[in-house]
Amino acid sequence: MPRVEFDRERCKGCELCVSVCPTKIIFMDEAINKKGYKVATVQEMDKCIGCANCARICPDTVIKVYK
Amino acid sequence: MAKQLMKGNEAIGEAAIQAGCRYFFGYPITPQNEVPEYMSRRLPEVGGVFLQAESEVAAINMVYGAAGAGARVMTSSSSPGISLKQEGISYIAGSELPCLIINIIRGGPGLGGIQPAQSDYFQATKGGGHGDYNLFVFAPASIQEMVDLIMESFDIADYYRNPVMILGDGTLGQMMEPVEFKAPKKRDLPPKDWATTGCVGREPNVINSLSLVAENLERHNWRLQEKYKHMKENEQRWELYKTEDAELVMVAYGTTARIVKSVVNKLREQGIKAGLLRPITIFPYPVKAFALLPETVKAFLTVEMSAGQMVEDVRLAVNGKNPVHFCGRTGGVIPTPAEITKVAMEIMGGEPR
Amino acid sequence: MKVVFERPTALTDKQTHYCPGCTHGIIHRLVAESIDELEVREKTIGVASVGCSVLAYDYFNLDMQQAAHGRAPAVATGIKRVHPDKVVFTYQGDGDLASIGMAEIVHAAARGEKITVIFVNNTIYGMTGGQMAPTSLVGQKTTTSPLGRKAEHCGYPIRMAELLSTLQGAVSVARVSVHDIPNIIKAKKAIKKAFETQIKGEGFAIVEVLSTCPTNWGLPPLDALKWLKENMIPYYPLGEYRTPGEVK
């Protein structure tokens, strides 16, 4: 099953990934990382289709995609 | 190789090639045009690259790139062009890259004229561009000496990872003298393991002069200063001429020193014990030479083709021990032996013999 | 299950200083992916310029030289002439390339210097704090055009891709954008092609990439993407302006 992995500590919370997810499974976490950003996170990973849109638009190479 | 009669500017080019320089980036400006012209003809013959850049600014940055990439590289220009290169020279010094820069000085300021001058002394020896840095600067007085020093300059540049400048006035560039090319004595040169050559099997190399943390930049600066100190300790060069019993020591470099040499002889014929101290390195300035002068010295006379620039270094070296006088012509006028002699006589006239 | 997307090896793992949502990070990655796919990381030398991307030498995992403001094409020329078999690229912003470095980029292109130029156009000086760029749009407010850029006072923004495509030596000229996924994919293709142009020895290649500056534009990152699409693309049309085949 496709899966994405977010490196919480690299995320700057810009939300670009949220906007491009076709299955709308990326949300901004209420918790903040060490840098102080609210970070992007995935709920309902089983809905991930591995399209890599989130990784493609992420300016900070936060996201690894498995398929 | 047998002796050849060469124009100063051509000899510069040939000496550089003999020293292994294979890259030249420059832009035309009188009175040094024979350097790029010679290089455009000779470099392709030895598998090198001559490229006429769109400006002096571009040329010096091409030098930065090529030097960073590990090559022996040079540029040459004349005063206004050297001013344009200052930005790049500061980057080269800051990034500690070796290269050779030739300045065949003409009269200034501004566009000035095309006649010979020495009015870029401050620019060459006191930094020139922004920041705390120094070039290693040679001031040859003959074409043979210029050739010998250029052939050594590339080694010195590599040894210290520092740009070397040859400061020649227009006369040196234009006149012709017999020369021969002799390999300089070898220095142990460190490998250029810092160069950008592609990071095969190693960590990437970065050529850079930016440092965002003040303390780091200060540390870098102190390290540069250590390097300059090392040059001051080990690389000062000068010529002393008839100073053993001198009462008047004349200080001059480059073409001017040759005129002054004939003045020394004339003064001696008239019973004035004159001598010449000729700096060959002007950074590091040969302060050690002043310590070698005899107790008989009563006064110094600095002669320059400028309104008085090196005279400041002479005053620092003499440190108040004797009066330091100045005689100069500027704007491209070469001082005549007669006018220098007159000044010398005036100085010595007031002194008891 | 295997990894289908991760950080390219031509990027270091160092976190960039770019503001959240700044698309410089995307462009860095596209360059690095191209280098990885062409398997030239160990023979590539990059030139960082002056501007927000000045620290690119920390982010690309390959030999780098940092150049004085605007001089990256001259520095790249020096490197390429010493190492004609290596891959040399510059990464420059709009102030660097289209203002202070206009002479260097035009002449490198005119010479057909076999280098690849990544030109990031975000219509503003990011590093120095949001001043007017040579590419700032008419009417665009910046810290040095507080009432909006007036054409009658400071002229019109420069279209670099069009300008350079008039030069015979510039064999590959394209303008792309990174404001959405389809365009990011196109941008990647153009960047990779610009490297291929160099590797094949065909000549000078430049990719102008329209990019955002949420901080100095004063917009949230998502709105910045929208601003790019609605304001920049009409003035800076996307497309290939020159491809190697065209040049005789």
Added chain:
Amino acid sequence: MKFTGLTGGKLVIVGAYGSGKTEFALNLALQIADLGPLALVDLDIVNPYFRSRDATELLEERGVEVVYNREFRDADLPALSARTDAVLAGGDTTILDVGGDDGARVLGRYKPLLLRSRAQVWMVVNCFRPFTADPEGIIATARRIGEKAGLPITALVNNSNLARETAAGHVRQGASIVRAAAERMGIPLVCHCCRPRLADQLSDLEDELFIMELSLFPADIT
């Protein structure tokens, strides 16, 4: 040496950079100044210093007209003198001193006048200069300069020297190299140049000896 055959004619002095064209032209002008009206045209558009215009005062004292653009004597501009055309069209003996190598391109614009006056073109050769060390180099240089000038070289002048270090042997060495080149080119060798101090040692040379007294090199530079 008399050079009487030059009277009323036009003589172009060309050569590689630093072959001694200007010194030769100046000395020649001084030596034939008394033979009749003479003009020396400084057509050097490549060198900033050490040009025949620098000896204007000396030449004028001897009645030689020195032609160059006086307003721009020290300027970094070609700025040719309008007087050149008049002198070339006139009947005075005229020596044209041309800048080295590619500097000969300046002759192109005067080609019609030079052809009409059947100008001679002498190439001065110093075998101790790069690129003219052997007959092949001399022939290649002559071809290049001839092409730039649009006029063929009609004679060679041996001015082989090492400045102050010149010994008679250097002149002799040059003499055989330049002679060989002239023979292969099928043109005459006009003379061998030397300083007065060497004249006695070279009196046996089979071609003419031309003694050059004047030097533009500043005497005060030791």
